[in-house]
Amino acid sequence: MVNRDKLRGKLDQLKELCQGAYLIARREIRDQLRDWRILVPIILLTLFFPVIMNFTANSLVSFVEKYGAHLVGDRLIPFLLMIVGFFPISISLVIALESFAGEKERLTIEPLLCTPLSDQQIYFGKLGASLFLPLASSYLGIVVYLIGIWRMVGWQGSFSFLLLIFVLTTVQGLVMVSGAVVISSQTTSVRAANLLASFVVIPMALLIQGESVIMFWARYDALWWIALGLLVVVGLLVRVGLSQFRREELLGRELDSINLKWFGKTFWKNFKGDAKNIREWYHNELAKSIRASLIPALLCGLVICFGVFIGMTQAKVFVLPLETMPQSSTFELITGRLKIIKIIPVFSASLVWLQNLRAIFLATLGGIFTFGVLGLLILALPFGIIGYFMMSMTHIGMSPWVFLSAFVLPHGIFEIPAILLSGGAILRLGATFAAPPAGHSIGEAWLITLADWAKIIIGLVLPLMLIAAAVEMLVTPRIALWLLSH
Amino acid sequence: MIETVDLSKEFNGVWAVDGLNIQVAAGEILALLGPNGAGKTTTIRMLTTILTPSRGEAFIMGCDIRSQSEQVRSHVGVLTEQHGLYPRMVAREYLEFFGQTYKLERNKLQKRSEELLSYFGLSDDREKRLGQYSKGMRQKLALARALLHDPAVLLLDEPTSAMDPASARLVRNTIQNLRSAERAIIICTHNLAEAEELADQIAIIRQGRLILQGSPSELKRQLSGKAQIMARFWAQSEDQLPYLGEEAILLEHGTDFLRYETEDPERVNPLIIEKLIQQGYHIYSLERIENSLEEVYLKAVENETGDQYG
Incomplete structure (x- = not known):
């Protein structure tokens, strides 16, 4: 009964969301239909462009068939179909930039924000409105092209292929529009939004080139995977867009000017906190940041475990050549072989420390731009290698746990917690863009998280890594050799 | 509300x-x-x-x-x-x-x-x-x-x-x-x-x-300071400078009017009327000049500026 009420409540909420979004979308679509600057290119791309593509396809197919290159003709027709579908949806980017940044610039958004409509209703309404005309035009263009090509050369695509083109076109449109919303959130003028649009245009251009190559290879299954990947990107972009499309953010002007003084002040305020000395800082401020990063650190731990697992499975696929494995119990031979395959490090402690820090900073940089994902992957990579060696050691009869205890755990006691904590901080840093805490602007929330990251790195990770590097150089080899020789 | x-x-x-x-x-x-x-x-x-x-x-x-x-x-x-x-x-x-x-x-x-x-x-x-x-x-x-x-x-x-x-x-x-x-x-x-x-x-x-x-009247009262009084009389010679005594300050005068300010109008006004009559002025009206809201506003803003930067 309770569940049914909950479900009904959820459905009512969804209905409410759809009604508000429909209201916004209807107004915007009506507006677009009155703007000749949008209508003319859409009509041209819907009705004339497919006919030109039909002509191109027909001419090229006739040409290549003269030389018996039927395959080229066969691959060209689906490729042009994809292009016919893509061109009209490229307009969705312009419409979305105009819809989001344009309303901010003209300040027509303020009366809208004063209505009882929620941020989500306005966001989804605008998203739908930006997609509607370009997608309708794209589908219509595809139909015109298909009819034309069928009449000219009798080509008929399979249902699964047509479905693929339909899905790919729709998802690409969604990527562009949801990307445009994120861009528009960072500006208060259409001009600035257009300048930033290259962040969408360039990756999309590269994607289309990649898809074209795959199209000529006829690896349509790969295109399905691309569509799936794009759908994940859409999910993330919509999440970011929703978090940034907030009343507070929309009328905030902080993005138009870089206030370094404020950046520094906010960062320092959150970095130092209320601490009066180092002891207080460690006891109160750092502890607070660690508490906030515990769950992300746990998530990082799971990713690392998954990395180990993947490494172990790969050891069966890519078997390490036996001649590189330590098969003799001779002490020198073992160490010699281990050095060859670089299990025993040949660097100094400071170099190891710097190398580990470089990895952490690289992970941080990657994490910032990928919602933390790339950061975690960079951190998990060495664990994949550890997993690989653990399993490889079984080929010579050594227990993977002995390997772990000998080569990883002695310094890992210090290094692994440091990696987990920095992973948690990196994940938070990246995820702040997608889910900023309530009551803070995106910029402010990010600076707070950056301060937390800095506290953890400076206060804990740097010293732990230093200890780990010293242990790795001075203690681990001895323990490893002792264990192996016994 | x-x-x-x-x-x-x-x-x-x-x-x-x-x-x-x-x-x-x-x-x-x-x-x-x-x-x-x-x-x-x-x-x-x-x-x-x-x-x-x-x-x-x-x-x-x-x-x-x-x-x-x-x-x-x-x-x-x-x-x-x-x-x-x-x-x-x-x-x-x-x-x-x-x-x-x-x-x-x-x-x-x-x-x-x-x-x-x-x-x-x-x-x-x-x-x-x-x-x-x-x-x-x-x-x-x-x-x-x-x-x-x-x-x-x-x-x-x-x-x-x-x-x-x-x-x-x-x-x-x-x-x-x-x-x-x-x-x-x-x-x-x-x-x-x-x-x-x-x-x-x-x-x-x-x-x-x-x-x-x-309220607008409260603000005016609060910021009006000394009362300003306008006296009107039948035209006199321009050369004649009215004497108001120690308790009022003459701000402006013409052939048929004069404006002064005082801290205690209830007590001082009758004395001034008496003095002016003695000097031969035929007074037919005496009224208090209200500060406009603009003056009140400017005064308030100036005061605040003075408090902060003065």
């Missing part, structure tokens, strides 16, 4: 509004006065839940602006500083669209739209694109939008700016007519005469802080 407690908003380390405490009861009109950048629009944006306060709280019809934002917005009618009309829409569509956001019933909405368009003299232009509207027409339509759902709280940012005198008078009359036992109104304005005419209370803010609040 409207209550703010220590309402504050910080932007990048600068307090745009700092500890604002105001109360507007039903039936009252409060005018928010202040120079550009004083924090008037930020206050309105917080009250309409567009901006979240950095500190303090505010309630509209008992609803918390932080936790009950949608209810707050449904109670409030807002005339924004920029009217924000869609240039490719026509007036009828525009009002219908906003009415639908307030979930007004279709027939009721049409009737209400027609009423408002007719009231503001826009009926003949209801099918005209808003891009073709004059500034005054746009302002009237924006006001019609704010009134569409008959809100209990009205927040009007510069309601008569860019209007011709006749339209401004129409809007002022409208605001007077909107005053009712069930409605509270806040007006942000630079037009001091308008504030004096419409408002029951005036709040002067500067650099985000409330520096003065009260």
